[in-house]
Amino acid sequence: MPKDKIKVLLLENIHDNAVGYFEAQGYRSVERLKGALDADELKAKIADVHMVGIRSRTKLTADVLQAANKLMCIGAFCIGTNQIDLTAAKKLGIPVFNAPYSNTRSVAELVLGEVIMLARRIPEKNWSTHNGGWLKTADGAVEVRGKTLGIIGYGHIGTQLSILAEAIGMKVRYYDIVEKLALGNARSCPTMEELLADSDFVSLHVPSTPKTKNMFTATEMAQMKPGAMLLNASRGNVVVIEDLVKALESGHIAGAAIDVFPSEPASTRDMFESPLRNMPNVILTPHIGGSTLEAQANIGTEVAEKLVKYSDNGSTLGAVNFPEVQLPLQETGSRFMHIHNNVPGVLSSINEVLSRRSMNITGQYLRTDGDVGYVVVDVQEQVEAGLGIRHELEQIPGTIRTRFLL
Numbered sequence: 315m316p317k318d319k320i321k322v323l324l325l326e327n328i329h330d331n332a333v334g335y336f337e338a339q340g341y342r343s344v345e346r347l348k349g350a351l352d353a354d355e356l357k358a359k360i361a362d363v364h365m366v367g368i369r370s371r372t373k374l375t376a377d378v379l380q381a382a383n384k385l386m387c388i389g390a391f392c393i394g395t396n397q398i399d400l401t402a403a404k405k406l407g408i409p410v411f412n413a414p415y416s417n418t419r420s421v422a423e424l425v426l427g428e429v430i431m432l433a434r435r436i437p438e439k440n441w442s443t444h445n446g447g448w449l450k451t452a453d454g455a456v457e458v459r460g461k462t463l464g465i466i467g468y469g470h471i472g473t474q475l476s477i478l479a480e481a482i483g484m485k486v487r488y489y490d491i492v493e494k495l496a497l498g499n500a501r502s503c504p505t506m507e508e509l510l511a512d513s514d515f516v517s518l519h520v521p522s523t524p525k526t527k528n529m530f531t532a533t534e535m536a537q538m539k540p541g542a543m544l545l546n547a548s549r550g551n552v553v554v555i556e557d558l559v560k561a562l563e564s565g566h567i568a569g570a571a572i573d574v575f576p577s578e579p580a581s582t583r584d585m586f587e588s589p590l591r592n593m594p595n596v597i598l599t600p601h602i603g604g605s606t607l608e609a610q611a612n613i614g615t616e617v618a619e620k621l622v623k624y625s626d627n628g629s630t631l632g633a634v635n636f637p638e639v640q641l642p643l644q645e646t647g648s649r650f651m652h653i654h655n656n657v658p659g660v661l662s663s664i665n666e667v668l669s670r671r672s673m674n675i676t677g678q679y680l681r682t683d684g685d686v687g688y689v690v691v692d693v694q695e696q697v698e699a700g701l702g703i704r705h706e707l708e709q710i711p712g713t714i715r716t717r718f719l720l
């Protein structure tokens with residue numbers, strides 16, 4: 315299919331850089347919408363597009379993906395990919411790409427700033443001053459120097475935060491389910507309980523997984539030091555909000571900064587509802603951890619590049635749900651891509667089809683995971699689209715989809 319016929323749909327106000335990159339690469343049919351779409355709108359819209367770009371609000375469920383008959387690949391213009399049914403996408407032969415680092419620094423900076431704000435009791439003071447009050451007092455206000463920050467989830471964001479926090483004199487402890495190299499003077503905790511008992515501030519930086527769903531409940535909150543503060547800029551379902559409200563009301567937790575919520579408004583026009591709304595010692599932000607101009611610009615380019623590379627070249631390097639194949643540019647001849655269920659015999663069937671047609675294979679790449687196999691074959695011949703090879707390849711048992719670069 316010529317590039318100008320490939321339809322790209324970008325939702326959730328993805329940065330201009332993405333549109334610019336697609337257009338510069340010859341993709342002229344790019345539609346960008348400001349908001350997310352609900353399931354029915356999305357199903358109607360996605361049925362006609364070849365690439366879709368989303369952020370954290372768009373839910374690409376198995377049901378929605380079933381309607382995406384032409385969809386070739388998905389771009390998550392963010393870090394988290396929990397809003398996408400990755401397995402369903404894979405089984406439909408659709409790789410998903412994201413931007414694993416581009417907003418890391420933005421989240422870490424926001425959290426560090428909030429640690430300082432919480433330490434100085436700024437949420438209450440800001441609230442009071444806006445209402446005509448004058449809380450000029452040092453009560454409960456402390457420096458962060460020498461205080462302990464406990465980081466749960468010591469990945470890209472957690473480690474970046476660790477470095478920043480140490481730079482301003484904080485002690486850092488961290489807990490992760492995977493053994494991680496301690497940066498600077500940070501010290502790992504063997505258990506989350508130990509981290510909670512030791513930390514003045516606890517910040518969550520885990521991904522959304524079945525294990526992290528509701529991982530932070532009344533039990534974990536009770537294990538925090540009296541008067542400690544909680545920060546969550548990971549995912550909204552990690553913390554049980556009702557339990558947090560009780561811990562804040564009792565004073566056991568003295569303050570919190572929450573950027574992500576179990577239920578978030580679908581658009582900037584919708585009302586935000588939460589029992590935390592009226593609590594003056596809580597910083598509430600509308601899921602903007604990664605929302606900086608720098609991060610959004612970088613993400614726009616990074617993910618558009620990955621989608622274009624897959625479309626132009628077949629490369630799945632960086633896909634989060636798919637066997638990764640890094641490919642050289644196809645200089646001459648034709649390239650076939652074959653995505654199939656991972657059952658024995660598919661590669662030899664592909665080669666049989668090509669050898670029956672006396673095609674000279676110049677390169678062959680295969681990667682599989684438990685479910686899916688991805689084969690890319692370069693042949694010397696310039697294949698005409700009408701030759702029927704595609705039909706023969708599609709007849710191979712287990713085929714999910716095929717694609718040709720001619």
Ligand SMILES: NC(=O)C1=CN([C@@H]2O[C@H](COP(=O)(O)OP(=O)(O)OC[C@H]3O[C@@H](n4cnc5c(N)ncnc54)[C@H](O)[C@@H]3O)[C@@H](O)[C@H]2O)C=CC1
Pocket residue numbers: 393394395414417418421466467468469470471472489490491492519520521522523525526529547548549573574601602603604605
């Ligand atoms: N608020 C916002 O706007 C943003 C939120 N995020 C969220 O932050 C999350 C983390 O991002 P990154 O640091 O880039 O991810 P990452 O994958 O680099 O790090 C996550 C770390 O959490 C650890 N982990 C997983 N399950 C755990 C558990 N049960 N207990 C303790 N540790 C566990 C992992 O081993 C890993 O080291 C993302 O998955 C996303 O949901 C990311 C960017 C922006």
Ligand SMILES: O=C(O)C(=O)COP(=O)(O)O
Pocket residue numbers: 369370371391392393394395417601602603604605
């Ligand atoms: O990168 C992430 O995982 C985020 O949570 C940021 O989401 P957003 O792109 O701001 O909707």
